[in-house]
Amino acid sequence: MFSKFDVIETIEMIEKEHLDIRTVTMGVSLLPCIRATARETAQAVYDRVMRKAEKLVPTAEELSSEYGIPIVNKRVSVTPVSLITAAFPEESAFVGQALDRAATDLGIDFLGGYSALVHKGTADYERAFLATIPEVLASTGRLCSSVNVGSSRSGINMDAVRAMGEIVVRTAQLTKEKDGLGCAKLVVFCNAVEDNPFMAGAFHGVGESDTVINVGVSGPGVVEHALKFIPDADLTDAAELIKRTAFKITRAGQLIAREAAKRLGAKFGIVDLSLAPTPARGDSVAHILETLGLEVVGCHGTTAALAMLNDAVKKGGVMASSRVGGLSGAFIPVSEDIGMIESAEAGAISIDKLEAMTCVCSVGLDMIAIPGDTPASTISAIIADEAAIGMVNNKTTAVRVIPAPGKNVGDEVSFGGLLGRAPVMPVHTGDASAFIRRGGLIPAPIHSFKN
């Protein structure tokens, strides 16, 4: 039984500290939709997604009203489309358009899975599929794309890394009137997970069952608020408090996930334990780190503070849920976190510090605006560095950078809504093109002799 103080605490978390269910994401397998032609396949894909997710939005709204907790986003993830269109890869856009239309008709904000898994090698059909990504992202509104270019078991597919640098640049050019918005819907992964409910990197893995519900919780504001009450506590006690707070947040997510799965006739997949910020004040991961005693996120000590936060969130969350998965860690997207935005504007955080931070948290270099004239080979090199961190450390890493067309350091890009705004950050200008041009596979690392 709960006490009156528990009731008040929950209400304060929701109403004053931005506790919410960040996303209820329905994963839908598209494997039964493969037909003889692209147009027939696109129609089958549209029909299936509409049928499976028909009640997603009303059910989420019903749950939100019954439990009194906001469910911010309703989303769908699908089987990587490159697998569905392997027989006619040049025409994959038909399926992309059908998925975008389904997303609009369902009233969901994003649909993820215009994806390819090329971590060991790129098949011809995948090469042709990858080439369609920029046009598809430029001509759709809600579709998200992700490409897995490496894994700890397979190594890093440097041919795909080279291709993705060019694809990111092309996507930015095709969406230049919107500050390169297409790139905000494109993630390059190493060790991509099959049950991630968060965008833009969500897709429904082939190892998953037919239809599943994955839930992403949030609550950086709740953690920050709790830590403010113990300004003089040592870090052992701070970690303990974060753990307890993460437990409560995750339990809310688990309850919603179970209930949503039951009502939607789907399997309960996982709860993703990530702390996901938004640009709203009081919903910032950066501010948690600053509450721990850092003057500004990005200063020395940030990596250690983030490592502690990330680990404590996982420990509390794992205890709270019977099924944990997804990305499960603290997110540090620059444009989506008011603390990160302000630190970047003040020049207090660099891309190098962000890279170091990605070694100890989820997920990677995320929502970072870089100069519009950054060469494709430099973007590929950024991807390669990040993939190497993921590969060697057995963790998911990702790159979602926006080479803002026509903009340079000192300018700002603005996407609005949850995607936020970001100052253009400098990147190193040394040339990595000869390294990237080599291509091939960086072999998988040795999994013993860890030092």
Next chain:
Amino acid sequence: MRAVVTVTGSDKRGIIAKVSNFLFEHNINIEDVSQTILGDQFAMIMLVDTSESRETFSAVSSELARLGSEIGVTVRLQHADIFDAMHNV
């Protein structure tokens, strides 16, 4: 269904009477009532059973919210499971 009604706002005469009368009219049984102070605000927490109510949960919930705005306080109706889940191991 076990649910929790919370009323928060500045203290006024007749809050408890009006909310309990609404619950009575909707066949919702009050199992427990407690009060506390939330910052400088009044907070009342009621554990209720809605299983005899003829209306849907969300209809009752929005009517209660409307009653709250008439009185000048915030009234919420939430499924009790969320508090159980978050505060019990």
